[in-house]
Each structure stands twice: as C-alpha cells, then as structure tokens.
Amino acid sequence: MARKPAPALAGLLAVESLRLGQSAVDRDDAIRQVGAALRDSGAVDDSYVEAMLERERSVSTYVGEGIAIPHATFAGSDAVRRDALAIVQFPAGVDWDGHDVRVCVGIAAQGNGHIALLSQLATVLLARDNAATLCAATSPQQVLGLLRPKHSK
C-alpha cells in the first residue's frame, strides 16, 4: 500500500468513547449520542455532531449487519481535532430508516483520512462473526479485542 499506513483502530477509541448497553429513541438521538462520545474525548467540536446529522439526512450510513457508521463529510473536517472512533451500542435496537441498528460506530478523520479508516473498519466488520460479536459485546475488552489486528496482511 502506497498510502500512509492507517493508525491502529483500537488506538483511536478513547475509553470515554466506548459506550455499551445504551438506548436511543430514534436515529437522530443515536447520532447525537455517538457525536457526544466523540466530543467528550476531545476529538471533535460540537459542530461536527451537527454535520453528522446533516450528512445522515442526505444519505444513510447504515452498512448492514446491524451497524451504522455515521460521520460527516469534508464540510465537517474543520471540526475534527484528531482522528478518532466512537462506539455506542444499543442492545434494544434503533429504527434506522427501517433497518434495525444495534451498534453505531462514529468516525472522525482529518482531511481524507476517512477512506483509510472506513476501509480498516469495514474489513474488521466483514470478518466472520465480528459484527455480531460487536452487537452482543458486554465488556470493553471484547470490543477492543475485535479492533486489534490479529495479524497484518
């Protein structure tokens, strides 16, 4: 890969940005919670959360397997202080335009860092059972275990 190596996913997830067993009344509430999880770690400004909501109205970030990956586009990049991930789990599910979402993974990246970050994240989620494990995780260790590369290819 000629591009700059993507940072390890686990290292981008601050302790305060991982929230298991939450509940949300609707999609926007879920996005606000994910945005707050990013903001509380100091990764983004408040305006990033609004940019996430706006982006979601334009096109859904539901990616299948019960997972949505809300994030802002370039318009929101100025509000990003450092690359980060947030994971908020909703065991009772959230109605996401007709899809049942159990986990929201919020991402914030500077410049076009979204691409490498999304690629890494999607690769992890595609690997066998990882998405289901994330939806059912009951401890932070389980989640961090998924995000740590077993081996690089």
Add this chain to the structure above:
Amino acid sequence: MPERTVSVASSIGLHARPAALFSQAAAKAGVPVTITNAAGKTVNAASILGVLSLGVDHGDQVTIAADGEGADAALDILAQLLGRDLDKE
C-alpha cells in the same frame, strides 16, 4: 466474464455517499457484480461494507465484473456511475 475498468471520479473516493449509491445500484443490477481494487482485492459490489473495505480514493482504478444475462448492460450503467462525481449529486 464481461468487465469494465474505470477510474473513480468522486472527489472523496468510493465511500460515504458514492459507496452507498454504487452499492444500491449494484444490488439492483439483476446479476451478481464484483468490484476489484488496484491491489487485487475483490468483493461483492452490492455490499456497502465490502466496497468500503477496498479503500478506493479519488482517481483510483477499479474493475467491475459480472456474468449472466444483462451483465454487459448492468456493467455499463455501473461504470458510468463510477465515472461521475456522486458526492456532488
């Protein structure tokens, strides 16, 4: 198998909105479509997660392929989609 190699025109690459629109179109193609990045990784084009995992940036070349009745027509539509800046639409 019919295939098309195109460079991705979307200014932000093939993720977010462009990836979602492309995957939706691939899912409606009527034939199974695969997409392969420059590194040779191949995924189901109808899977948003699969497409995201390719990490395709603006200007990168990708190859889409499909087999079966209507494959050529489906590939023409999808290739045309990749050749537009989907983020601006």
